[in-house]
Amino acid sequence: KSNAARFPVLALIARKYLGIPASSAASERFFSQGALIISKLRNRLNKSTFEIISCLKSWGLFQDELEEAKKEEKKREKKEKNQDSGEDNQFIIIEN
DSSP states (O other): OTTTTTSHHHHHHHHHHHSOOSOSHHHHHHHHHHHHHSOSTTTTOOHHHHHHHHHHHHTTSOOOHHHHHHHHHHHHHHHHHHHHHHHHTOOOOOOO
16 A cells, blocks of 8 residues: 555555455355266366366356257247237228
8 A cells, every 4th residue: 555656556456366355155156067067977077178268257258058959949949939919919901
């Protein structure tokens, strides 16, 4: 704090990256994801593979098949719901 006026950019960087998080939610989320990655079926992943998968997941570049299937299911349900609600709003014109 005493040198913040002297080094303003460095002070901002230090506050952003060296600050202690107020909650442990991020670390709990990370360990929860780790438990999903290393399961009974994947118990032989080596450390580097686990690190790569963890990083890719946190960056949003890698998703499990289960996550993909859930997203596709939600999209399909939403599409079906929109089609169903569209059918209810249609009118039939009967000419005599």
